[in-house]
Every structure is written in structure tokens, then in C-alpha cells.
Amino acid sequence: MHIPDGYLGPTTCGFFYAVMVPIWALASKIVKKTLEARQVPLLAIAAAFCFVIMMFNVPIPGGSTGHAVGAVLAAILLGPWAACIAVTVALVIQALLFGDGGITAIGANCFNMAFLMPFAGYYVYRLVSGTTPTVSPRRVAAAAVAGYVGITLAALMTGLEFGIQPLLHHTAKGQALYCPYGIRVAVGVMVGSHLLVFGWIEALVTAFVVRFLQKQDPALLERGVGI
Amino acid sequence: MKTSTKAWIGLMALAALSPLGILLPARFKAGAAWGEWGGEEIQKLVGYIPHGLDRLSRMWSAPLPDYAVKGWEEKGLKHLSLAYILSALIGIALVAGAALLIGKMLTKKSER
Numbered sequence: 001m002h003i004p005d006g007y008l009g010p011t012t013c014g015f016f017y018a019v020m021v022p023i024w025a026l027a028s029k030i031v032k033k034t035l036e037a038r039q040v041p042l043l044a045i046a047a048a049f050c051f052v053i054m055m056f057n058v059p060i061p062g063g064s065t066g067h068a069v070g071a072v073l074a075a076i077l078l079g080p081w082a083a084c085i086a087v088t089v090a091l092v093i094q095a096l097l098f099g100d101g102g103i104t105a106i107g108a109n110c111f112n113m114a115f116l117m118p119f120a121g122y123y124v125y126r127l128v129s130g131t132t133p134t135v136s137p138r139r140v141a142a143a144a145v146a147g148y149v150g151i152t153l154a155a156l157m158t159g160l161e162f163g164i165q166p167l168l169h170h171t172a173k174g175q176a177l178y179c180p181y182g183i184r185v186a187v188g189v190m191v192g193s194h195l196l197v198f199g200w201i202e203a204l205v206t207a208f209v210v211r212f213l214q215k216q217d218p219a220l221l222e223r224g225v226g227i
Numbered sequence: 228m229k230t231s232t233k234a235w236i237g238l239m240a241l242a243a244l245s246p247l248g249i250l251l252p253a254r255f256k257a258g259a260a261w262g263e264w265g266g267e268e269i270q271k272l273v274g275y276i277p278h279g280l281d282r283l284s285r286m287w288s289a290p291l292p293d294y295a296v297k298g299w300e301e302k303g304l305k306h307l308s309l310a311y312i313l314s315a316l317i318g319i320a321l322v323a324g325a326a327l328l329i330g331k332m333l334t335k336k337s338e339r
Contacts, residue, residue, distance in 0.1 A: 055311070056248040059257030063258070096289065
């Protein structure tokens with residue numbers, strides 16, 4: 001889901017940087033008010049977890065690969081705004097040091113995986129959890145559903161960004177300048193592969209860690225408590 | 228054991244296991260993630276390399292591209308796996324370090 005350099009034209013790249021700058025500013029402002037000093041190690045652990053879990057490429061035999069992101073888990077533990085910062089840090093290091101995701105596409109990739117995904121996942125988790133206690137099995141199910149929905153929405157957004165490129169930029173002869181696949185193919189493949197395979201991986205990872213924390217340190221699942 | 232200690236052990240375990248992220252796709256003959264192809268692959272897929280894509284894709288040359296060490300590409304999966312683990316460790320250290328720094332800066336005020 002890491003859009004590389006060259007797949008998005010300058011309009012899309014600029015647009016998503018312009019959208020993300022105020023989101024990053026607001027995230028800093030809100031996190032400054034809400035994050036406690038003792039939660040800082042958890043922020044670092046969550047960011048590092050997102051970074052490393054994205055290295056686990058899962059194959060569709062004979063086809064493409066995909067991976068979990070961890071952004072919904074980060075949002076469950078830290079709230080969506082702090083999760084936005086944690087995932088952004090992971091994505092920026094991935095782009096700069098490892099060429100995973102383009103420099104020009106940092107705005108778009110962060111919108112998909114550091115904004116849309118943790119926010120959508122966080123509210124799905126809250127909705128499904130309802131008023132159940134933190135150690136309730138329903139929370140594990142909520143985490144799974146939230147992970148699945150969060151990553152699939154991020155994939156849908158990624159597909160849309162890819163898919164509008166042939167409309168926005170093409171030569172007089174109709175050759176694409178950037179991503180050559182249109183909306184139908186791009187959205188179909190991105191959403192389809194995540195609904196069928198990668199969404200389940202995200203669901204498993206998110207639910208597994210929440211289940212582990214219910215036994216190990218349930219206080220972490222109460223919002224506003226540090227590690 | 229403190230949860231944070233366990234979390235760090237877990238992260239190190241994930242780094243050690245990370246080569247699964249290249250070995251499994253190789254075993255099951257899976258290609259790149261959709262939309263993350265290099266120039267050659269895209270040439271095969273659509274018959275040409277889009278002009279803007281060609282230009283922009285060369286603007287940044289990462290020091291450890293695809294979590295690999297430049298020049299080790301031909302050395303096989305063992306070397307790739309080793310480079311992958313090293314990349315995971317370097318990445319975890321840098322990401323955690325940066326997040327720690329940002330977190331400290333943001334929470335500084337409330338400590339005063």
C-alpha cells in the first residue's frame with residue numbers, strides 16, 4: 001500500500017501534502033494536550049511495531065503481496081491522533097531510508113495509513129466495543145473488525161489515488177504519465193485483495209495483541225494510561 | 228516482567244522473523260505489491276514506461292532500497308534475509324528514537 005514515487009502526478013502529491021500538513025499540526029496540538037509523559041515509551045513502541053509489521057509481506061500465491069500496517073492497534077492503545085503521529089514517523093523513515101513509499105507520495109501514504117486507517121479503525125473499535133469492560137471478549141472481536149475495516153478503507157483510498165491518474169495526466173496519444181491503471185482496476189485490486197487476504201491479516205494482528213494485553217496489562221486498554 | 232520489556236522482546240523477535248516477509252513471497256512466487264513495480268515490470272505489464280513515472284521514480288535513491296544492501300542483490304536469499312534483519316533493527320531503532328523524541332517534545336509542557 002506504499003505508493004512509490006512516480007505513480008501519482010504532482011497534483012495528487014501536492015493535494016495530499018496540503019491536506020496532511022494541517023492534520024499533522026492538529027495532531028501535534030491535540031497530542032500535546034492529551035499525551036502523558038509516561039505514554040511516550042508506548043508511542044515509540046507502537047511506531048516501531050508499525051514499522052516492523054509492515055515488513056512482513058504476505059504472498060497471494062502467484063500474485064502480489066501485501067502486509068498488515070498496525071495503525072488501528074496504535075489507535076486503540078494511544079487514540080487516533082497519537083497513532084497518526086506514530087504511523088507518520090514509521091512511513092517517513094520507510095520512505096527516506098528504505099525507499100518503501102515515495103518521497104513525493106508521503107502526503108498521500110500518510111493520509112491513507114496514518115490518518116484514514118487509524119481514525120476509521122478507532123471509531124469502529126469504540127462502536128463495536130460499546131460499554132463492555134476492557135477484558136471482554138467483545139473487545140477482541142472489536143479489534144479484529146476495526147483492523148479489517150481500517151485497512152480496507154485505506155486500500156480503497158489508495159486505489160482511488162492510483163486510479164484517477166490516467167484521468168488527470170496522459171499524453172495526446174492517451175498514454176498514461178503516471179499510474180497507468182484506471183479506477184476500476186486499481187480500486188478493484190486494492191479493495192479486493194484486502195477484503196480477501198490482507199484485511200484478515202490486519203484483523204488477526206490487531207486482535208492478537210489486544211487479547212495479549214487483556215491478560216498481560218489490561219490497564220493499557222483503558223485510554224489515557226501509559227506503559 | 229514489565230509490559231514494555233515484553234514489547235521490546237516482541238519487537239526483537241519480529242525483527243529476527245522478518246525474513247519471512249521475503250521468503251514466503253519467494254516460495255509462493257508472488258511478485259511485488261500491486262502498484263509498487265519497478266520500471267522493467269511496468270514495461271512488461273502495460274508495454275511502456277509512463278514518462279512521468281520514469282522521471283519521478285528516479286528522484287530519490289534510498290540508502291537501503293527495499294530493506295536490502297546495495298550490491299547484495301545477486302548474493303541470494305541468505306544475504307537478503309540478513310540485510311532484511313539488519314534493516315528491521317536499524318528501522319526499529321530510528322523509528323522508536325524519532326517517536327520518543329517527538330513524544331518528549333510534545334509532553335514537555337505538561338511536566339513543567
